[in-house]
Amino acid sequence: MSRLAKYPIPYPEKVKVSYDEKTKVLTVEGPKGKLELNIHPDIKITVNQQERWIKVDRPTDRSFHKAIQGTMAALIKNMIKGVTEGFTEVLEIHGLGYRAQVKGNILELHLGYSHPIHYEIPKDIKIEVKGNEIYVHGIDKQKVGQVAAEIRHFRKPDPYKGKGIRYKGEELKLKPGKAAGKK
Numbered sequence: 001m002s003r004l005a006k007y008p009i010p011y012p013e014k015v016k017v018s019y020d021e022k023t024k025v026l027t028v029e030g031p032k033g034k035l036e037l038n039i040h041p042d043i044k045i046t047v048n049q050q051e052r053w054i055k056v057d058r059p060t061d062r063s064f065h066k067a068i069q070g071t072m073a074a075l076i077k078n079m080i081k082g083v084t085e086g087f088t089e090v091l092e093i094h095g096l097g098y099r100a101q102v103k104g105n106i107l108e109l110h111l112g113y114s115h116p117i118h119y120e121i122p123k124d125i126k127i128e129v130k131g132n133e134i135y136v137h138g139i140d141k142q143k144v145g146q147v148a149a150e151i152r153h154f155r156k157p158d159p160y161k162g163k164g165i166r167y168k169g170e171e172l173k174l175k176p177g178k179a180a181g182k183k
Contacts, residue, residue, distance in 0.1 A: 005073035008053035011080045017054060019047045026054075026076065030083025033124070033139045037075055040068050082139035089148035091134040092170075095163035098155070100129045107134075111155040111165070119151060133168065 011017060015030040024039040026047075039045055042065060046055040056073045058065040081087070093100060093111075100109050107127055109117040121127050125147050126137040134151060138144040148167070157164035159175045166172060 005056050005069045008048070008055045009073060009076055009080070010053050012084060013052065015080060015083060017047050017049075019045050026079075028076075028079045028083055030080075032083050032086050035079045035083060035140060037072075037079060039072060043068060043072050045072075078141045082141060086137060086139050087141045087144045089136040089144050090168035091136070091148055091151055091165050092168050093132045093134065093165055094157070095155075098163070099132075100134055102127055102129055107151070109151075109154055112163070117154050119154070122147060134165075 011028075015028060017029075018027045019025070019039075020027075024041060026037045026039055026045060028035050028037075042059055044057040044059070046057065047053075048055070054076055056069055056076065058069040095112060098111050100107060102108070102121075105121045105123075107119040107121055107129075109119065111117060122143065124138055124140065125143060127147075128135040128137070136144050136148045136151070138147075152165045152167070155164040157166045157170075157172050159172075160177060162172055162174055
């Protein structure tokens with residue numbers, strides 16, 4: 001059961017929220033940008049502009065309705081956080097000669113292949129490179145995570161040497177090589 005979705009979701013004064021009953025589209029606009037969310041047809045949304053909160057209600061206590069209520073509440077909270085603070089994902093590059101740089105709207109990666117990899121940065125995502133770290137910024141949590149996963153996929157961490165691209169703070173348990181078993 002979604003316990004967090006039972007309570008109204010507050011939003012700050014600098015955020016404008018509007019909900020269209022006909023199209024079931026919730027729009028959240030803040031200092032960093034504007035996001036839209038298509039609400040599930042079974043879910044009822046109540047927006048109180050004076051007290052600045054959003055309420056997510058379900059029609060029945062069926063498990064599907066409980067799950068979709070919690071999902072919609074979590075997505076709305078992420079939208080509010082995205083338009084006020086934004087989301088950032090940090091990737092680390094490990095490996096001798098591995099490097100990255102941003103050229104216009106292209107991320108150029110040198111990851112030990114015979115050619116550099118050119119990744120086109122989506123228009124609502126900002127990428128910075130500082131040393132061996134790649135910072136992915138944006139207001140849409142799903143899109144930031146997707147772009148970070150796509151960049152990581154170009155060279156996943158090697159389980160033997162640890163070379164590759166990984167999330168900051170990601171623990172990598174290295175496997176012993178074949179010589180480790182011999183004495």
